[in-house]
Amino acid sequence: MSRRLAASVGFLAASSFTGACAGDRELGAYLSNECVACHQISGHVTGGVPRITGWPEENFIAVMNSYKDKHRDNPIMQTIAGRLADDEIAALAAYFGAVTSQSSAK
Amino acid sequence: MDFNRRQLLTGTAAVTGAMMLGSPATLAQAKPRVVVIGGGAGGATAAKYIAKDSAGAIAVTLVEPNAKYQTCFHSNLYLGGVRDYASITHEYTGLAKIAGIEIVRDSASMIDRDKKEVVLAGGRRLPYDRLVVSPGIDLKYDSVPGWSQAAEEAMPHAWKPGAQTLLLRKRLDAVPNGGVIVMIAPPNPYRCPPGPYERVSMMAHSLKAAGKDRSKIFVIDPKESFSKQGLFQEGWEKHYKGMVEWLGPKVHDGLKSVDPASGTVVTGFETYKNAALVNVIPAQMAGAIARDSGLANASGFCAIDPTSMKSAVDANIYVLGDACIAGDMPKSAFSANSQAKVAAMMIRGELVAARTFPARYTNTCWSLIETDDCVKVGGAYEAKDGKIAASSTFVSKTGETAEMRKQQQAENMGWYAGITADMFG
Numbered sequence: 001m002s003r004r005l006a007a008s009v010g011f012l013a014a015s016s017f018t019g020a021c022a023g024d025r026e027l028g029a030y031l032s033n034e035c036v037a038c039h040q041i042s043g044h045v046t047g048g049v050p051r052i053t054g055w056p057e058e059n060f061i062a063v064m065n066s067y068k069d070k071h072r073d074n075p076i077m078q079t080i081a082g083r084l085a086d087d088e089i090a091a092l093a094a095y096f097g098a099v100t101s102q103s104s105a106k
Numbered sequence: 107m108d109f110n111r112r113q114l115l116t117g118t119a120a121v122t123g124a125m126m127l128g129s130p131a132t133l134a135q136a137k138p139r140v141v142v143i144g145g146g147a148g149g150a151t152a153a154k155y156i157a158k159d160s161a162g163a164i165a166v167t168l169v170e171p172n173a174k175y176q177t178c179f180h181s182n183l184y185l186g187g188v189r190d191y192a193s194i195t196h197e198y199t200g201l202a203k204i205a206g207i208e209i210v211r212d213s214a215s216m217i218d219r220d221k222k223e224v225v226l227a228g229g230r231r232l233p234y235d236r237l238v239v240s241p242g243i244d245l246k247y248d249s250v251p252g253w254s255q256a257a258e259e260a261m262p263h264a265w266k267p268g269a270q271t272l273l274l275r276k277r278l279d280a281v282p283n284g285g286v287i288v289m290i291a292p293p294n295p296y297r298c299p300p301g302p303y304e305r306v307s308m309m310a311h312s313l314k315a316a317g318k319d320r321s322k323i324f325v326i327d328p329k330e331s332f333s334k335q336g337l338f339q340e341g342w343e344k345h346y347k348g349m350v351e352w353l354g355p356k357v358h359d360g361l362k363s364v365d366p367a368s369g370t371v372v373t374g375f376e377t378y379k380n381a382a383l384v385n386v387i388p389a390q391m392a393g394a395i396a397r398d399s400g401l402a403n404a405s406g407f408c409a410i411d412p413t414s415m416k417s418a419v420d421a422n423i424y425v426l427g428d429a430c431i432a433g434d435m436p437k438s439a440f441s442a443n444s445q446a447k448v449a450a451m452m453i454r455g456e457l458v459a460a461r462t463f464p465a466r467y468t469n470t471c472w473s474l475i476e477t478d479d480c481v482k483v484g485g486a487y488e489a490k491d492g493k494i495a496a497s498s499t500f501v502s503k504t505g506e507t508a509e510m511r512k513q514q515q516a517e518n519m520g521w522y523a524g525i526t527a528d529m530f531g
Contacts, residue, residue, distance in 0.1 A: 026461055033155070033447040034468045037440060038517075038524040046523030048516025075500035076470055076517075079486050082498055083466070 023057070023087065028095025031088055034080065041099060053099040060093035137165045138457035141224050141234040143214045143395060145170030147179075148240030148426030148442035150201060150529040155450035157206035163458050166206055167232055169224065170198065171213040175530075176267035178298065179439045180522055183474060185264075185275050186308030187315065194267070200531030214241075217399040219420055236453050239401060239408070239417075240426040240442065241393025242266070243297050246406075249389035250290055250364060257366035261384040265297065277383045278309055283318040285382030288371045290361060291327040292387045295407070297428045297437045299333035300483065302387055304473040307338065310346040311476055321382075325352040326361050326373055333436075334473060334483055340504045341475035392429035407431045412489035413465050415449040424449040432467075433493035434485070441469045443525055465489055472518035478508070480515035 032041075039052045052060070066072045067081035068089075084092070142153045145168055153168040175196045183189045202209050210232070216225040217237065224232045245263060247255045264274035281287060287309060291302045306323055313321045331354070332338075342350040359374025369381040391397065391406030401408045401417050408425040409418035412433060417423040426449060427442030435441045444467045454460035470484030485499035502514070 027463060029159075030451060030463050034444060034466070036524065036528050037443050037468070038470075038521045040524050040527050042527065044523075044527070045520075047518070047520030048513055049520025049524055076482070076484055079484065079498050079500055080468065083486050 023090035023092065023094030025091065025094050025098070027088065028091035028093075031084070031092050032095050035092070035096070043099070053096050055093070055097055057090070057093040057097045060097060061089055064089045064092070137163065138235045139165045139167070139233060140236050140238065140453060140457070141232045142166060142168045142238040142240065143217075143224065144240035144242060144393070144427075145172070145175060145198060145201075145209075146240060146242055146427065146442065147439035147525070147529055148242075148428075148446045149238060150175075150198075151443045151446035152238045152240065152424075152426060152450050152453075153207055154201055154204060154529070154531060155447055156453055157204050159450065160206065160454050160458055160460070162206040164206060164454065165208070167208045167210055167234075168198075168201065169210050169212060169214050169226065169232070171211060171227075172268075173197065173211060176271060177439065177522075177526065178265075178267045178301075179525075181264070181267050181271045182301065182304045182308045184271065185278060185305065186311045186474070188308070188311075188474065188477060191272065196526055196530050198530065204531070214395050217395065217423075219399060219423070222422060235422070235457060237423045238426060238446075238449060238453075239396050239399070239423055239429065240446070241395050241429055243390040243428045243437075244393050244397075246389040246391060249293075250361065250386050252363040252365055253290075253386050253388065257364075257386075260366035260369075261364060261386045263386055263388060265292075265301075265387050265390075274385065278312055279316075281313065281318065281321055281382040284320040285318070286378060286380075287321065287323045287383045287385070288378050288381045289323065289325045290364070290371070290384070290386045290388075291325055291329065291332070293328045293389050295437060296387070296390045298471070299436045299438075300338075300471055300473045303332060303334065303338045304475070305385070306350055306352075307341060307346075307473070307475045310342065310349050313349065314346060319349060321349065323350050324378060325350070326358050326371065327352060327354055328361065330354050330356070333471075334481055334501065336504050337481045337502055338473070338475060341479060341481075345476040345479065390428075392425075396425060396429045401425055402429075403431075405431065412492065412494040414452040415445050415465070416452065424453065433487070434496040435467060435469055435487050435494050436471065438469055438471050439525065440471065440484075440521075441467070443528065444468050467494060470521070472514065472521065474515060474518065478512040478515055480511055480518050481506075482514055482518075 038049045043051050043053045045051050064081045067077040142149045153166050157166045177194045180194050212226040212228045214224050215227045262270050262274045264270040362372040364371050371378040392402045396408050408430045410430045415424045417425050426445045428437040448465040455462035467487040472482045474480050481502035483501040485496045487494050488497050
């Protein structure tokens with residue numbers, strides 16, 4: 001009985017983690033509009049603005065949360081991330097994660 | 107029996123009539139049409155996003171008279187010799203390749219709001235279901251006594267990019283060591299709030315780099331304070347000591363007149379004679395097409411619905427960028443680009459029932475004070491209490507490390523590449 005409970009808690013934890021990554025791509029596409037004013041959707045890098053396409057979703061979420069929590073200190077990114085809810089960050093991670101330099105998600 | 111037969115015939119006629127009426131409606135459903143006036147940061151972005159996100163389901167016509175577009179943003183860096191003219195010049199070839207966009211090289215001379223048609227200077231009429239108006243600014247040539255459009259060669263403004271930008275650079279390069287430059291700064295609201303002060307910085311950089319450090323720049327400002335003032339003044343003191351003097355209205359006691367023929371600027375407090383260069387940045391208003399079409403209010407700019415960027419006076423028209431009244435958002439290319447994406451989404455929502463989300467906007471303005479010394483200001487914005495309101499803002503601080511300022515310049519250059527790729531293609 002207790003073992004079954006532990007298993008189901010484990011399952012819930014796993015599924016909620018998966019849920020955080022399975023972002024709404026349509027929402028992500030809209031939210032991405034503000035990102036691509038600086039970060040090129042082609043993945044091309046110029047100057048001091050890094051590539052944000054093709055990242056593993058977990059990494060993307062971790063970096064955005066580090067700006068949101070002000071552990072990383074770029075004020076632009078803190079402002080952008082600061083108003084994004086968890087599901088919105090997940091949506092962006094899903095959207096940009098699916099964009100590779102070969103894809104035509106222009 | 108007769109009665110029934112007549113009834114039947116009438117009924118048949120009614121059905122036939124309905125079918126006939128139905129056919130033009132079917133034709134009109136072919137493709138919704140959007141016309142976009144102006145190929146700058148607002149218009150080019152709107153045209154691109156409407157076309158690409160509707161995957162060709164909306165026919166977009168972009169009306170822009172110029173084959174090439176020079177960005178106003180980073181034109182100060184050209185002035186300072188930090189980047190070349192070719193690098194701030196862009197073409198519409200990338201946009202033209204996007205399915206669903208037709209680019210018409212002409213200017214809009216009239217908007218017939220009742221017929222929902224744009225009349226071009228060349229005579230062509232473009233019907234629209236939704237219209238995007240993004241014409242930028244016009245200059246108020248009568249806002250500086252003694253100055254006029256005829257005087258813009260003698261005393262350039264360079265507040266619209268192109269020939270004026272080239273002229274100002276030529277005139278700056280010709281200033282002798284010890285020569286006096288006077289800038290007449292504009293009153294609010296105007297395009298690019300930190301722009302005049304970045305320009306002063308880049309002029310000083312150019313003079314210093316050419317060994318002309320006995321030259322001096324006076325700024326005659328109608329405003330009591332200006333964007334990033336502490337940052338600019340710290341930078342001028344650090345990099346260009348003795349070369350820049352900013353004068354607010356209490357100090358210069360009002361701009362009385364300019365004389366373009368003799369290079370004279372008269373203020374209540376002092377007269378500047380034989381200036382080597384006078385840069386007049388006059389008061390501004392929305393581009394003529396917006397004002398002539400009744401989209402602007404008494405301020406000379408166009409009120410919009412902050413939840414959509416739709417004109418406050420015409421439900422079929424959206425107004426973007428420098429021409430609109432965007433609440434807390436400054437008039438900048440970044441703002442126009444951000445507003446265009448909201449408008450594009452709302453237009454797709456109206457015309458092809460695309461999914462829409464609550465409007466949100468962003469802006470950042472970088473300003474270069476000296477090579478590798480860049481500062482920034484920006485914020486996030488949302489519709490609140492009937493206007494676009496800042497929900498969060500940030501600005502660089504005085505005393506930041508050289509390393510941080512250098513990094514911000516790298517970011518500035520990265521943003522330029524990013525936004526121009528986003529606009530053009």
